[in-house]
Amino acid sequence: MSKKSIVLQTTLELVTAQGVAATSLSQIIKESGVANGTVYHHFKNKDEIIAELYLMLAQDFGTVIMKNTPQANIKKQFPIMWKNMFYYFINNPLAFVFYEQIAKSCDIPQDLKDEAKKYILDIDNFFREAIKEKIFKPYTVSLMEELFFGSVVTMVKLYNANNSKVLERHINQAVEISWKGFLK
Amino acid sequence: MSKKSIVLQTTLELVTAQGVAATSLSQIIKESGVANGTVYHHFKNKDEIIAELYLMLAQDFGTVIMKNTPQANIKKQFPIMWKNMFYYFINNPLAFVFYEQIAKSCDIPQDLKDEAKKYILDIDNFFREAIKEKIFKPYTVSLMEELFFGSVVTMVKLYNANNSKVLERHINQAVEISWKGFLK
Amino acid sequence: MSKKSIVLQTTLELVTAQGVAATSLSQIIKESGVANGTVYHHFKNKDEIIAELYLMLAQDFGTVIMKNTPQANIKKQFPIMWKNMFYYFINNPLAFVFYEQIAKSCDIPQDLKDEAKKYILDIDNFFREAIKEKIFKPYTVSLMEELFFGSVVTMVKLYNANNSKVLERHINQAVEISWKGFLK
Amino acid sequence: MSKKSIVLQTTLELVTAQGVAATSLSQIIKESGVANGTVYHHFKNKDEIIAELYLMLAQDFGTVIMKNTPQANIKKQFPIMWKNMFYYFINNPLAFVFYEQIAKSCDIPQDLKDEAKKYILDIDNFFREAIKEKIFKPYTVSLMEELFFGSVVTMVKLYNANNSKVLERHINQAVEISWKGFLK
DNA sequence: CATGAATGAGAATTCATTCAT
DNA sequence: TATGAATGAATTCTCATTCAT
Numbered sequence A, B, C, D: 001m002s003k004k005s006i007v008l009q010t011t012l013e014l015v016t017a018q019g020v021a022a023t024s025l026s027q028i029i030k031e032s033g034v035a036n037g038t039v040y041h042h043f044k045n046k047d048e049i050i051a052e053l054y055l056m057l058a059q060d061f062g063t064v065i066m067k068n069t070p071q072a073n074i075k076k077q078f079p080i081m082w083k084n085m086f087y088y089f090i091n092n093p094l095a096f097v098f099y100e101q102i103a104k105s106c107d108i109p110q111d112l113k114d115e116a117k118k119y120i121l122d123i124d125n126f127f128r129e130a131i132k133e134k135i136f137k138p139y140t141v142s143l144m145e146e147l148f149f150g151s152v153v154t155m156v157k158l159y160n161a162n163n164s165k166v167l168e169r170h171i172n173q174a175v176e177i178s179w180k181g182f183l184k
Numbered sequence E: 001c002a003t004g005a006a007t008g009a010g011a012a013t014t015c016a017t018t019c020a021t
Numbered sequence F: 001t002a003t004g005a006a007t008g009a010a011t012t013c014t015c016a017t018t019c020a021t
Helices: A003-018 A025-032 A036-042 A046-065 A074-091 A093-102 A110-132 A141-165 A168-182 B003-018 B025-032 B036-042 B046-065 B074-091 B093-102 B110-132 B141-165 B168-182 C003-018 C025-032 C036-042 C046-065 C074-091 C093-102 C110-132 C141-165 C168-182 D003-018 D025-032 D036-042 D046-065 D074-091 D093-102 D110-132 D141-165 D168-182
Strands: none
Touching: A003 A025, A003 A036, A003 A046, A003 A093, A025 A036, A025 A046, A046 A074, A046 A093, A046 A110, A074 A093, A074 A110, A074 A141, A074 A168, A093 A141, A110 A141, A141 A168, A141 B141, A141 B168, A168 B141, A168 B168, B003 B025, B003 B036, B003 B046, B003 B093, B025 B036, B025 B046, B046 B074, B046 B093, B046 B110, B074 B093, B074 B110, B074 B141, B074 B168, B093 B141, B110 B141, B141 B168, C003 C025, C003 C036, C003 C046, C003 C093, C025 C036, C025 C046, C046 C074, C046 C093, C046 C110, C074 C093, C074 C110, C074 C141, C074 C168, C093 C141, C110 C141, C141 C168, C141 D141, C141 D168, C168 D141, C168 D168, D003 D025, D003 D036, D003 D046, D003 D093, D025 D036, D025 D046, D046 D074, D046 D093, D046 D110, D074 D093, D074 D110, D074 D141, D074 D168, D093 D141, D110 D141, D141 D168
């Protein structure tokens, strides 16, 4: 494992635990066991480390969401996408923290954000298609996406805060509520 | 105005502008014009200042949500509650930051969190009543509340990130989507 | 119990545990639960608190040492004095710390030290008498006293560091060694 | 001379003059002329500086005690060891302060203390041999050592408090008293 | 007697960054 | 690539002390 990866991994762990702002470069250095200068060799500063992590995670995110989604069927596709996202966040807590705290924050420069958008194109298309097929009411698409994400995010937070009490049954309720909200 | 209030007020302003983590104690001290030791006389550290602010804001929050809600009518009450919350967060960015970043974090001791819960009792009752009247499907109430909050939060974030593009029309769409999701 | 006594008692406990220099006035204030200003009402500063404690303890010390010592018999008197001192220190750890760390340090003004000397007069007389009776060799008296104290102190330290392993048997060995050293 | 050594040396001087507790890190920093961060680069905090000094001094101590001691002769060896120790402490006031105030205090972690013990092995052997040769009575060895040290320490304190009045004659009395105490 | 707010100097510690190796 | 010594500004925190009530 390269020194660079070690730094990224350590940053990942610290940021997950404490938040981005609370994680200092010197802490990353101490925790990773990598020499001071080595970190500066690979990264200009903390922001650059965060940016690299962001890019890594954004890639992951995009590919996972659309896994196993039967292209032709909106109704079947919806719960699969929802749950793909949900379980991805559950299993990748850092990814979740990033999505929540960083992805939209000004710590990430606009160009990276723009680059990451391409991974959501499929989701974009999904909602447009659902409207075209007159399954979903023609709401503003970006708004639908945000509310869709928002419902997953809500449940992930609920799960993380309280995981023993969030059951498959609750997940299914959430999917249903989310689905019904969009219907014609 | 007591020195303590000055410190709290200054913290409020700084945190609103910069976020919690980006606000250092020394900045609060400089900005408030209060002596170093005075701050430490009243608060053990930054977290304690934040905690006190939390309590203040939690009180606000609870009272605002239920403003102007005609008790007898679920259908009329829903959009009013939704918008009360939305505009409260829009007009009190710090309150929003708190709700999002701090309210659920471990920076706030459990007893404070518990105390704050009482302010949501009315919302609790609202959902129970809606189910009893067979307007809403009998989903798990706590889950409905979270999804309700979640939809507001999503829109607030959208607004804050992008306020010129979020119009009354979008707000109304969001309220409608949220409402439909819960229906029988 | 007066506020003053509470402060003295708290100081006693803190100093015993941490040493004099490591104990700050602010710590005494916090620990005692007495108000800031109250402490300053009774004492000018930390040194004055220490000085009062010193006086209290010095009085104790002097009276205890000569307890139960049959005046007429040097040989019987010696082990009693030795053990009086030993057990006094064992049972009054703070007194011991004071004797060791403070009694001779410059934290205590000379006039207090002089006042305390009177309590050792009896011990002084004891050694002079023992020499006069040709039981002890005519060493310098002040030196004998210091070595006598030193042997007790050594054993107290040993006991405090390691109390389970210091037995009556060891105490008796120490008394014997100390005694033999002075003999003609 | 490395920055680290400079810090250690400065600490040594300050501590000798003022005592350990009275010496602040910031004073060490100012006095040594080394940058703030440099000190923290090499040492975690003041205790760690003290600990390193301890190790250095413990090494010194062990080697000095046994200097010029004719191996084969207990009776000749004893006063030499006693005086080696005495003059070492007189000439190295810091070493003495360390031995008295720090060596046994809880500021020094147990592993360092244990490591330091090996330097006293020779003294250990000396007392065992003296008992085997039936010169010393078979007292508990560790106790004899402590009383031996104690008698030296007592005289050093006397000397430091009062050096003009402690003469060669008094030293010799102390050695004799110490010696006689152990005899069969 | 008792209280606790207020102060500011200064001590302890963290931090981002540079540089020579 | 990798290292770790060195730096000093900035930050966090402790402390002794004063004062009005």
